[in-house]
Amino acid sequence: MIPDKALIMSGYGINSEMETQEVLARAGMDSDIVHINDLIDKKQRLSDYRLLVFPGGFSYGDDTGAGNAFANRVRNNLWDDLTEFLNGDNLVLGICNGFQILANLGLVPAFNKQFKRDIALMPNHKGVLECRYVTLKPTADNIWTKGIDKIVCPVSHGEGNFSCSKETLAKLQSKKMIAFTYCKDDMKSANGEYPFNPNGSTADIAGITSENGKVLAMMPHPERAMDFVNLYDWTLQKEKMKRQGIKVPTESLNMKLFRNIVNYFS
Amino acid sequence: MAYVHRIEIRYKADPRLKVRTDRIRSLGIPIEELHLVDIYTISTVSKDFTQDELREIGLQLSNPVVQKFTVDEATQAYFDTAIEVGFLPGVTDNVGTTARQTIEDFTNRKFEPGEAVYTSHLYFVCGKLTPDVLNTLTSTLANPLVNRVHVKTRQEYGTSGMDRVVPFVELHELPTAEPVDLSLEEQELIQIGKEGILDPVTGQRRGPLALDLAQLHAIRDYFKAIGRIPTDVEIESLAQTWSEHCKHTIFASAMDEDVPKGLYKTFIQAATNKIRAEKGDKDICLSVFSDNSGGIIFDDEYLVTHKVETHNSPSALDPFGGALTGIVGVNRDTIGFGLGAKPCINIYGFCVGDPDTNPVLFRGKDQSNPILTPRRILDGVVAGVGVGGNCSGIPTPQGFVWFDDRYCGKPLVFAGTVGVMPRKNADRNLYEKQARPGDRIVVIGGRVGKDGIHGATFSSEALDPASPVTAVQIGDPITQKKVSDVIVKEARDKGLYTSITDNGAGGISCSVAEMAKECNGCHVVLDKVPLKYPGMAPWEIWISESQERMTLAVPPEKIDELMDLLGRREVEGTVIGTFTDTGRCVVEFNGTTVMDIELSFLHDGLPVKHLKTSSSSPEASEPVPGCPENLGDTLKTMLHRKNICSKEFISIQYDHTVQGGHVLGPVQGIGRVQGVATLTKVVASSKKGVGLSQSLFPSYSEIDSYRMAIACIDTAIRGLIAIGVPLESIAILDNFCWCSSDEPERLDQLKAAVRGCYDGATGFMTPFISGKDSMFNDFSGFDADNNRVRVSVPPTLLISSIGVHPDVTKAVSLDAKIEGDLVYLIGETREELGGSEYFVQICGANSAAGTVPHIEIPAVKARYEKLTHAILHDLVASAFPVTHGGLAVALAKVAIAGRLGMDITIPGDGRSDLLLFSETLGRFVVTIAPDNKRPFERTMGPDAVLIGRVSGKNLQISGKKQILSVPVSELEAAYKKPFGGY
Incomplete structure (x- = not known):
């Protein structure tokens, strides 16, 4: 384990804190699951940590827009601690509901360190929650995506439809802030299909970073596919590997994302 | 005077517009477009908001990137009709609660009693609609039991828009307990039992007690003996505790001459006792029947629990609310197991009418109170279970839908939850609990309102015109998630309480009285119970089933620490009394004792019944349909049947990956076929996993309910065998959903089915660990011409299975894997098609005749053990049990899932269609790598018959000559078409 620790935010319907803790531990980083109210009450301090994770979940049941109510609680109570944390050499990761919270807080894209809402995660085109495995292509080379060829993991959200103005999209593209896009199984662009x-995400965007690259926000859940047996088609892959005499792996390639975090602090 | 403001929020470009509009149009309502505006109505008393503050609030409740809003101004748009749908007073408004919290946080000021935020939806309809069509649309958007609706034409809407409505609750119930004299004529007593106590203020009956004459006599005699008249609190409380729902009188009563101890003790419990004794130190049970869930060993460190509930009656009235409270309710059966298990897997099951039909039936005379259409019920229950599981962070991989028109009046909604917990913590066995005299009674979670009153007694009766409206509840999964987290992630391991149970049926009247058994007494002060709104009567507070509440027994020295923790997690906790050892259940309100009954009478005072059965099953001859000419087309028709086709639209709406344990999910293979079993890791550090499966055969029940039960048990077990779960690790659960259980013929079918449960469980050595029954699933009402109509569900038994997979990396999925693999049929096929999907397809639903499948359990058991051995030794590439639809359907699903053809020759020389579609039990389709042929055949012996290989693009089946050859792509299309548009 590296000496630096992660703070995994919990409370009000956030629900993926335990698997997030597990995946970080496997990658080599200790973490504490901290209820937001204990930060507000100053029982715990954000400044004791180097990585802040907003994990997946259904904070406030997605009422008033996914991630919005939790973002309001952060903004109305923890804003100073958070901006201080962002000024340090620290990282922030938001997955799924975490992305929705970060978007509503304006921590991504945060052009010119302006924390305002520039992007939105609207309701899915189909109007209901969608839980299925997707394939992601890294589209920028940054601390998070280093050495990753692809990610295969589940999405599970009702509001993940990335939306922004044309100008914002152009800036995201030119500044290489689009971290992951949805693609087909053969790694060709999904093209909205x-x-x-x-x-229905604009430009197939599945995840973006902040302008300075220290904040990653993504809708899919790599932490839910850390084991090889968590992959959708692992039984088929296993049969093929066995017949070819290839050793069947125990963990999935998604672990790389979390090892990149640990490497950053090492 | 109240200050009322209205914020209206809409998308600049609504991404759901097309889907929403298409969905409404698909229901036959010719709208052009349907736009949606979210409304927040803010009502305060002590302080008004400025327009600046309201604009800030609007910003916080919306997303300016994609939305815009107005404050106290009507949204302007093109439309023809505006329909606003809000909640009726007192109905749970989760979004309103969240909005209130956001405003409180932002303004740094708490709302006072009587102040609230109410949400509603405003629909703008484009398109000219006739009044009839408008009515249909309105009834699609709103449910009159929970919603209020206001409609305006464009002209009426004008520039001022809709009216500001505050659905405030005003109650004026009597704040006292009323004496109820039961020294009455029998007719009057019967009326009290069926329709409830006469309310002295309204002059109306308060809703069914579901107490029969003998029970009312027992109550009358008890109070006569102690020399006073009972109060309404006492009678309502007894009615809850003695309800069929809570006491399971039909399963507990003596039956005929040969079952003096009742069905439960003689067959269900006895089966488990026998199995546990025979298994000795290989017994897997830790806690059976006595707690909220059943618990079995997972490994040396952990245990897993399982429980399946039904929520049928509420779901008939409000499918969304009924199913939602069903799933979050059974989650609490997990949190309330032992000292609190963590919910880790949800399962579901829906039995509904065919959504393509539209039966015209009414609860009331003169076409009043129509039943909901099967489509609305299906949509509602699917959404309800989804919201419950998704918002709670519990994966929902496993479930089924079964269609039969006899479920149109009363759908069945099954909801189950698996929990996980350490077996020990600091030398305490976490699966045991014991409230002690002096412990405080603490209720945590949601507040009490009028919702759910008479739920327990109501579900013990058939649905009829007098079904109570207050039985409808809407769950609040986030409040419950907060309760769950604080219990299973914090308070439990700090040892802050000695006992815990869920508040389900009967509310605190049942939970407190149940826990009081552990220490022999309780004293409750009803005034302390936190209410949603003032003005409730004491009997209502005592029996209300308002959701999201747990009851704890807390030692006095731990109270402060618990309250501090609850406060920091924003979970409301209240001390409402003390557990005692007086042998009495005492309740006071407003300084007066309103209930004082001996616990022994409360729990064991109900009179013993003796039920009689009578056999009536007529001997019907075997149907003899002609053999279709083109069996390829017949196979496609079979795959198209709603009970066989893909219901993936449900699976993908339900998060089945949260908690990170997905191994085998609801759909498998690149062709995405729904499996019959799922496998989930529940302890990240362990290589073990939890396998789950379910089975039901309602179409067998009317022919042979004994064999029906055996079929359910075999199939539930076989699903797990197919993925590699060993038989010795499997436990099962029973859910009986019967009909007309006061009729001796129905009781006869029940007795046979329960006997089947005993023989099945003891034959396979799989213990029952938990069960539940719901005995009156009958609809009674009227057709359009005022003729009395009764629709009873087919006698339905759901068997759920749970087993521990020793090594999930050895698990097997159902899809054919690789061209050239060998295909085996495990188990012989007999002509057993009574009640089969094929006969129902060919002869119609009412052809209740023919040979129901049956098995010799010892032979099948040995076969299963051999297959487990083969799977755990990596000899098997895919395995799938042959169930509804028979061999041809199973082969088709294996081929579709792998998107690979198969060339099959089936043995036997009977009629091809009967061989293809017979539902003989105990069978699997298995594929293996050619290299494994010898070891696999050596392991399986004569049980495995090589029937072909994986090859080409078609499923080809031959007997003595070719029977059918169909492209797998066509089979896939047939399999996926029926619910393609959902």
């Missing part, structure tokens, strides 16, 4: 792009 369902179900490869599961929600």
